[in-house]
Amino acid sequence: MLELLAPAGSPEAVTAAVQAGADAVYLGYGDFNARRNAKNFSLEELAAAVSYCHVRGAKVFLTLNTLVSDRELPAAARTAAEAAEAGVDAVLIQDLGVLRMLRQVAPRLVVHGSTQLTVHSLDGVRRCAELGMARVVLSRELSRDAIEHICLNSPIEIETFVHGALCMCYSGQCFFSSVIGGRSGNRGLCAQPCRLKYGWGERADANPLSLKDMSLAGHIQELKKLGVKCLKIEGRMKRPEYVSVVTGIYARAIRESREPTPEELAQLEAAFSRQGFTDGYYLDRKGPEMFGVREEGQEPRELFAQARTQYQSGERQCVGVVFYAMIRPGEPVQVGVQDEVGHTVTASGPVPEAARTRPLTAETVEKQLSRTGGTPFLCTRVRALVEPELSVPVAALNALRREVLQGLARERGTPAAPELGTFHAGVRYENRREPPVLTMSLRRADQLTRELTELRPALLYLPLEEAAAHPEAVRLALEGGRVGVTLPRVCWDREREELRRQLAVVRDLGVTDALVGTLDLIAPAREAGLALRGDFGLGVYNAQSLKEYKRFGFASCTASFELKLAQIRDLSKCIDLEMLVYGRLPLMLTENCIIRNRSGRCACGNPNLLTDRKGERFPVVKAPGCRNEILNAKKLFLADKQADYRRAGIWGARLLFTTENPRECVQVAERYLGRGRYEPNDFTRGLYYRDVE
Template sequence: MLELLSPAGSPEAVTAAVQSGADAVYLGYGDFNARRNAKNFSPEEFAAAVSYCHLRGVKVYLTLNTLLTDRELPAAAKVAEECSGLGVDAVLVQDLGMFRVLRQVAPDMPVHASTQMSVHNLDGVKLCADQGMTRVVLSRELSRDQIAHICANSPIEIEVFTHGALCMCYSGQCFLSSVIGGRSGNRGLCAQPCRMKYGWSGRADGTPLSLKDMSMAGHIRELKQMGVACLKIEGRMKRPEYVSVVTSIYARAIRENREPTGEEVAQLAAAFSRQGFTDGFFTDQQGPEMFGVREETKEPRELFAQARNFYQKENSLVPVKFYAMIRPGESAQVGVEDDAGRVVTVSGPTPEAARSRALTREQVEEQLSKTGGTPYRCEKVRALVEDGLSLPLSALNNLRREALEGLSARRVEPPHWRTGEFHPGARYENRKNAPILTVSVLRAGQVSRELLALEPALVYVPLSELAAHPELSEWAKPGQLAVSLPRIAWDRERPEMLAQLEQVKALGVTDALVNNLGMLPPARAMGFTLRGDYGLEIYNAQALKELKRLGFVSGTISFELKLAQIRDISKPMDTELIAYGRLPLMIMESCIIQNRTGRCGCENSNVLTDRKGAQFPVVKAPGCRNEILNSKKLFLADKQADYARIGLWAQRLMFTTENPRECVQVLERYQGRGGWEPGEYTRGLYYRDVD
């Protein structure tokens, strides 16, 4: 059965989702979820929500899907342990460190890979399965053929989004909000700067980063046939009436094995839309028509009032069967069985011989079927009533009530799952030596003989660029070149990627910079030395330990951390810091360059301007994707004393828009020669608190 998963950003939204037909709800508890601005549940409210859902046969998924510092992990571990004790059905995670903690404190609680983990191909899904995860929430950008391929070959459940807001960037890879505003989407506080005005030619006169909301109305049966296990509705920041309207429409469509009607789609739009909906990612038909903004419209008062009236009453969702036995000289027996096979039996008074009118089977069945106002819906009553007996109808009512109370107690019992304690493990001393220098480039043309002669320890070159320019291996010293794997590579891109990996391996390249879990299996299978890049979101010591367990020898620390936080991380393996360059802000499946011009123009200079006049270069990413870079270059050459003794293995210079000569000048400056510095620069987030 296709599961419908609804958002629950408040206790009232829990009621709205459940009463409107959700099979499961997802909600945050505390400060460790990707919607920290949603109304937080108190401990009492959260426990009550779990019981409320479980009583009505609805699962509860806890969102612990943000990046966490080492100081936050113990508190998050207690949240996980507490929720495991309450019987939460699964927990969603982004942070590999948090996943490691969960294995310690709640080893039996199922773990789902959040969409924030950026899993978008079969290798990534299989890796999650190998680690013990039971479900993956796929990236929202995937097309129908990619979802179908993954479902057909996945060893675990696949969940996809079916309705709600679309991020412009792949979830878990967006740094726009944190870098320009200090509020991290990876920490649950995205300020949604993508919804603001941007433009080209120096004018912020449009909204090229604001996608319409997704709606998969019209594709429900297709997704079910593919083998998708769960359809997810976005909207923990939305009001309960919205949750009810959207949930009820999709729930009816799934139950009746159909697509939403035209009238229902109109109701979806009335509840919330941004100039309509899009299914462009799913249909692989991308373009300007996918974009829209929220317009000022009147609140659909009548629709929302109907929704409130519906979800504020008990809709008797749980089917039950009653059994009764009324025999002379024996206590009256009533049993009730739910759809999971739980049976509760209760005994009542002994019936007497009838003086006038005897109790009939029909009367017993009628009384036991009166479950209105409860979570239960009587589907069937089987009663054995012998002739000539009398029993007050009130006694039957009491037996029905007592049986249902017993069943309710059974339904909300949490499972007997193991719990454990969080142990951070051994603390590793920081390296004493100053970090070595590494370099990454966007284009092979940035790698000159002069640059290589300056002897950076490693030069990371994108896979496609290195495969197309084998001459670089002739210029470089043995072991100096490394291949940088794409952050995003769909399964249909895999054959070409594998062929290119074979090419660069034949050139003598031994090191691979891995930006996504889905790139790990092929690189490991080919014997590359694995190095983790910023796309893996390394935020704490536990994440480093998890990557070391997976075979990595180094990892790039998140540039959303302050230098003091990086210093305090226990480092079980070599760590790298991005010390120069235009920080990546967004990687996008939808090509905003082509949306603007109607043709591919990646090789040209493309600059996006915001409402304050800041200019953000837009460059080509592997797979004909777009990447937005920061308007200012990160520059720390004059701050090396601040990070030279915080335990780093390497400092990386990230070259993106620089020409070959500039690359040499920057490297020389970081080697202590020359006085080059960018005209305008930033210190990034290394000295700022990020929420």
């Protein structure tokens, strides 16, 4: 049976979701979840929500799916321990440091991989399984063929989004909100810059980054056949009435093995949409028709009023129970109840008297005990042993029924004592004292010149696709020293054969290292025999995550550029740490090609600048797989701040070359080596000196 997972941004939304038929809800407690702007729950509300759900047979999943700093980890550990004591059924995580902490604090707590992990391939799922996760939420961009391949071969459960808002960027790879506004989506405070207006000329007069909400209503039975375990509805920021309407429609369709009716589809659109819905990613049909904006209209008052009445005044009977009764002369009446998982509660009543007129029958007992209306329990059977010629007041039977059902509710709603431990940060590693080496990553092979290689970078990264296509560039780079390849952050299973071919080519050319940006690309790099180096896409935000990547065999990792310099300095570095010190920071990685959406043709070779409302211009460049990468309008520049980052204890300071011409690359590198006076016309210090929420 498909599990339906509904959002709960408030206690009222929990009620709405469960009464509408959700099998599970996901919610946030504390400051470490990807919807920190939602109301979220107090500890008392969390405990009450878990009890409410468990009594009614629903599960509760806690979102701990943000990047967490070292200083925050002890508080996150307390949150996890409190959630385990409250009885949550699973925790969703993005940060591998949080996963490592959970193993210490609540070792038996089930862990799910959040969509923020950017898992989009079978290899990514397998890495999650290696890490001990029981389930992973796939990237929303995947097609049904991609989902099917993963489900057929996955060692763990697969969860997919089925309804709600679509991010323009692959989840976990978006830095737009943090770099531009200091509010990080990876930290749970996305300001949704993708919903704003942008343009391709002087004016921001369109919405090229605002996707319609997804809706896979119409594909529910197919998803079940594909092997998906859980369908997830997005919307923790939405009101309870919305949760009730959407959950109810999907729950009925799942329960009745059908797709939503035209009337139900209209209700979904009335509840919330952005000029309709899209299933473009699922059908592998990307394009401008997937985009839309929220149009102000009248609230569906009648629809929401009906939903409110349904979850506020009704009690859905969703837990099957069996009653037992034994009525014999000279002994107190015995009544018991048992649920589907074996919880049993019994109670004793008065001693029956001899019948004066109408003796009690088994049918009468069954009739009274099966009256469970107004409770979450549905009587499926009554087994009554009633000796003849006895009498028991009906009121007594009713009282016994209420007593055992109340006892059953208490038993179901009381969490088992969890196994808890203590979080220990572990041994602290001393920072490097020697200055960092200079590393460089290029975006195009034509940026590489002999003049650049003569500057002897400690490690020079070329994009894998470019390196495989331009062996002469690899040979030239090798003259300057060690050479690595930057792997695409996103590479679907259908793209793996070509990726492996390219890896074999560059390995034979002498490439020794692979810069890996997601869990999905660890295996191909390993298989090619290349040294693993972690890129910024892994979201290294604390020392515990570094330890996890060390376990995977990484030689180095790149610090998240959402960290402040002081935080990077304070990281205990069990492996070499690199940081970006120059370049246009990547803001978005998109499956939809907005360049093609604009012009109707491939035009990646031309300059493409996206203009915002303030006149800032963001380069849009091609990413592997005909995807787009949106880069920051301003270049990160720290050449005059080298004393600051040299104190951070890092192994490597990386120059990230993107839109620069070959001469600019040399000038920048020379400046970072203490020569020349190069300085960008307009630059930023990034987030290294300012707090990110």
